[in-house]
Amino acid sequence: MTTTLISGATLPDGTTTDLVIADGVIAERGVGLSAPAGARVLDATGLVALPGLVDLHTHLREPGFEQSETVLSGTRAAAAGGFTAVFAMANTMPVSDTAGVVEQVQTLGDAAGYATVRPIGAVTVGLAGERLSEIGAMAKSRAAVRVFSDDGKCVHDSLLMRRALEYVKTFDGVVAQHAQDPRLTENAQMNEGALSSELGLKGWPAVAEESIIARDVLLAEHVGARLHICHLSTAGSVDVVRWAKARGIEVTAEVTPHHLLLTEELIRSYDARYKVNPPLRRDEDVRALREGLVDGTIDIVATDHAPHPEESKDCEWDHASFGMVGLESALSVVQAAMVDTGLFGWADVARVLSQTPAAIGRLNGHSHSFGVGSNANLAFVDPASSSTFSTDRLAGKSHNSPYLGMTLPGSVRHTFHRGYPTVLDGVVLDASEVAAAHVKAGVFRG
Ligand SMILES: NC(=O)N[C@@H](CC(=O)O)C(=O)O
Ligand SMILES: [Zn+2]
Numbered sequence: 001m002t003t004t005l006i007s008g009a010t011l012p013d014g015t016t017t018d019l020v021i022a023d024g025v026i027a028e029r030g031v032g033l034s035a036p037a038g039a040r041v042l043d044a045t046g047l048v049a050l051p052g053l054v055d056l057h058t059h060l061r062e063p064g065f066e067q068s069e070t071v072l073s074g075t076r077a078a079a080a081g082g083f084t085a086v087f088a089m090a091n092t093m094p095v096s097d098t099a100g101v102v103e104q105v106q107t108l109g110d111a112a113g114y115a116t117v118r119p120i121g122a123v124t125v126g127l128a129g130e131r132l133s134e135i136g137a138m139a140k141s142r143a144a145v146r147v148f149s150d151d152g153k154c155v156h157d158s159l160l161m162r163r164a165l166e167y168v169k170t171f172d173g174v175v176a177q178h179a180q181d182p183r184l185t186e187n188a189q190m191n192e193g194a195l196s197s198e199l200g201l202k203g204w205p206a207v208a209e210e211s212i213i214a215r216d217v218l219l220a221e222h223v224g225a226r227l228h229i230c231h232l233s234t235a236g237s238v239d240v241v242r243w244a245k246a247r248g249i250e251v252t253a254e255v256t257p258h259h260l261l262l263t264e265e266l267i268r269s270y271d272a273r274y275k276v277n278p279p280l281r282r283d284e285d286v287r288a289l290r291e292g293l294v295d296g297t298i299d300i301v302a303t304d305h306a307p308h309p310e311e312s313k314d315c316e317w318d319h320a321s322f323g324m325v326g327l328e329s330a331l332s333v334v335q336a337a338m339v340d341t342g343l344f345g346w347a348d349v350a351r352v353l354s355q356t357p358a359a360i361g362r363l364n365g366h367s368h369s370f371g372v373g374s375n376a377n378l379a380f381v382d383p384a385s386s387s388t389f390s391t392d393r394l395a396g397k398s399h400n401s402p403y404l405g406m407t408l409p410g411s412v413r414h415t416f417h418r419g420y421p422t423v424l425d426g427v428v429l430d431a432s433e434v435a436a437a438h439v440k441a442g443v444f445r446g
């Protein structure tokens with residue numbers, strides 16, 4: 001495998017260093033390192049080095065919805081965004097509710113080689129909310145599933161939720177809840193409030209999210225199990241999680257990049273690119289979510305990358321699908337919302353987009369603090385660049401990004417997964433090259 005010398009990179013703590021990547025790990029770190037014979041040399045002056053980003057909430061769509069995304073195309077999008085690991089949501093067809101399907105998703109991820117793919121198992125059979133899926137078999141399978149979610153749907157039945165928490169507790173797993181009371185949100189189209197009345201769209205009230213979170217943190221306390229809350233979107237949700245944490249409940253929470261930056265005002269255009277679940281909320285919610293991320297109430301940023309084909313978005317608002325792609329834009333949006341506003345330094349970004357999501361998903365050894373010997377999962381970002389976000393930046397199959405046409409700061413220059421590059425100079429490498437490097441790295445389990 002080619003050795004790489006990266007010179008003059010700025011680490012998240014602000015110090016400048018050279019790095020040598022060899023045999024899949026950070027082999028050397030220090031100032032003034034010389035290039036080993038035959039090494040690739042990258043000048044990283046002005047670039048911030050981050051541990052490879054880890055997304056706890058990605059929709060890869062395979063099996064079943066390959067016209068929107070595949071494991072290969074979705075992990076290409078991940079690499080383009082600086083991600084080296086993604087947790088793949090279970091709302092595929094068939095649903096990832098058996099050991100067979102989760103192993104298939106993991107095998108596809110290994111074959112592609114762009115990122116480590118960790119399948120998420122469904123909590124209930126077929127996401128139907130009626131019977132628990134074979135949680136134990138998925139946990140014991142080759143995919144060693146630790147995160148379980150019916151995302152896209154809420155586990156609404158309290159007894160099932162309790163049983164799921166009891167089950168995952170036995171192997172240190174976690175249930176990731178899509179907090180949405182289905183009765184309070186029937187046919188809902190956008191945030192409920194003055195604007196939904198004005199636009200004539202059915203409202204999705206904040207209480208539909210907050211009431212489920214309140215119930216579930218109490219269930220997690222009762223069971224003594226780990227609970228994770230997907231895509232927090234309201235100020236009230238931040239308050240509930242803050243209360244739960246103060247009480248010592250083992251709950252973690254995520255926020256998406258879009259909920260940190262965008263508000264419901266965009267929906268005045270009736271452009272379905274802004275249609276997402278949970279919906280874009282108000283300014284005061286965005287402020288509370290940023291505050292929650294700063295004070296640690298919210299643990300991580302997760303993309304909820306949700307690819308949809310053009311025909312599902314290029315239609316009347318009421319008929320359009322919910323969801324936005326987010327892997328390729330996540331870092332730029334977090335920079336805009338958190339770094340350029342002075343709320344976050346790069347060490348905070350590394351924490352919420354790499355170290356803590358890896359810890360919640362029990363992805364051991366993947367994220368790091370640049371120690372010699374640690375896995376060379378790395379992203380190099382140019383924070384000084386600024387550009388109009390266009391489809392050139394999208395490396396997945398779907399183009400349903402809310403940021404197209406917006407000016408965003410930052411760009412990912414290089415990504416390394418287990419020591420080999422997946423992105424160099426802003427260009428995603430070819431699938432064949434990446435797959436070959438992955439086999440060489442000895443990670444191929446197929
Ligand atoms: N976020 C979305 O709007 N859509 C997601 C489902 C989900 O995350 O709830 C999808 O699968 O398309
Ligand atoms: Zn969801």
Ligand SMILES: [Zn+2]
Pocket residue numbers: 057059089151152304306
């Ligand atoms: Zn989702």
